[in-house]
Amino acid sequence: MEVQIISKEIIKPSAPTPDHLRTYKLSAFDQLAAFSADIPVILFYSPTAEISSKNSDDLKKSFAETLTNFYPFAGRIKDDSSIDCNDEGATYIEARVAGNMSMILQQPDIGQLEQLQSCKPDENVDEPCGKVMLAAQVNHFDCGGIAIVVRIRHLAGDAASLASFVKQWGAISCGVYDNSAGTVVDCSSLFLPQDLSCLRNPIPLKFNISAKRFVFEGPKIAALREKLCKGPYLNRPTRVEAVSALIWGVVGEDSETKKVTRLATVAVDLRKRMDPPLPQHCIGNIVHVAVANWEAKEVDYNGLAGKIHESISMINGEYVKQVYADGSFLQFHDTENGDDGTRS
CATH class of the missing domain: 3.30.559.10 (Chloramphenicol acetyltransferase-like domain)
Incomplete structure (x- = not known):
């Protein structure tokens, strides 16, 4: 081309x-x-x-x-x-x-x-x-x-x-x-x-990153949502929760990752979750990352979807105010980094 x-x-x-x-x-x-x-x-x-x-x-x-x-x-x-x-x-x-x-x-x-x-x-x-x-x-x-x-x-x-x-x-x-x-x-x-x-001189981190493309057609996602309804943790997951749980679970079934706590992160738009809500079309970085963890050795997809749902649901106006209003969410940098930017 x-x-x-x-x-x-x-x-x-x-x-x-x-x-x-x-x-x-x-x-x-x-x-x-x-x-x-x-x-x-x-x-x-x-x-x-x-x-x-x-x-x-x-x-x-x-x-x-x-x-x-x-x-x-x-x-x-x-x-x-x-x-x-x-x-x-x-x-x-x-x-x-x-x-x-x-x-x-x-x-x-x-x-x-x-x-x-x-x-x-x-x-x-x-x-x-x-x-x-x-x-x-x-x-x-x-x-x-x-x-x-x-x-x-x-x-x-x-x-x-x-x-x-x-x-x-x-x-x-x-x-x-x-x-x-x-x-x-x-x-x-x-x-x-x-x-x-x-943060001007952040500690360098090394990751092994791979990128792949997955296509989820509408009927397949609908069937996945119905399948994940069968469990005690969540009645009916959203499309994002269902697909995220599927990917998270597949990764968690790997023999190496079974030995550690597995984390899943989902970006959450805060515009509708603020009190009062912000206009949906307003610009800026108005997003928070919801974090869910799974420590069980066996993968339960309904449980994974439930964990993701729980982590997203807790992000409301009051939560945002407590975490971000005074800028305290950045204070950890003062304790983790020395004056010269190195980890103490």
Whole structure:
């Protein structure tokens, strides 16, 4: 597969950001996310008359309009606790891909998917404005199909934030966007910014990581949920709980892992769990990791699903307030690390 870059530019918001919104404060979650890799999403569109009618100028115009509402994504990092919403813009790339889009969809290959993602928000663009917060790449296949890639720096938002941007971009492009609600909420008062100087030189950790792709079709997941209902721990697991329990259990059946306590982690969106709830579409890193453990030697899938359900259920507004409100969740760094950043 050959990918040829046609154009690369910086697109600015269609309307300037008001002066009173020029500084976007980062929360403690955002600060921690700055140490993580950026988040990508790839959307594939089969060749249709509707897709063909969306020319380059239409997509660019709607992209600029979307940046107006998500104005921190068009800014630049100001310091450790804020983004300067200076409307410098986001990277926009167009590329031509030789071949049919079906060659990727039938057997996805990580190498091929990477070729569609020349947009890297964590890299310097060819302008003096420095690193961008968000980048998009529109890939045009010979067959007429389109693959749109959007990547966001983790510091600017989580996966839900990226999904909100993509949905709004699509809505504006189709002329069905309802601009009745904002997208930016100041969460710095909920999750107080912290001094993260103790993390500047983190202790290096080594992991053996492997990546595999699993496809769970709807009927199979429904059957799995019904099967996991048969047990005393949980009446009916959600789709996430059922699939997570299955993967966790398969790993736990390995002879080596039976000797240790097995942990499962699930990312939990806090927007609906806050009191009062936050708008579901608001940006930022508003996520907590639920941790479940299983010490029994034998695998019980209903029990595993029950453990995951229990760990997720305990994350409510009161829990979030107790754990995060005063920033005490970061205090362990003071006790585990010496003054020079080494473990004591």
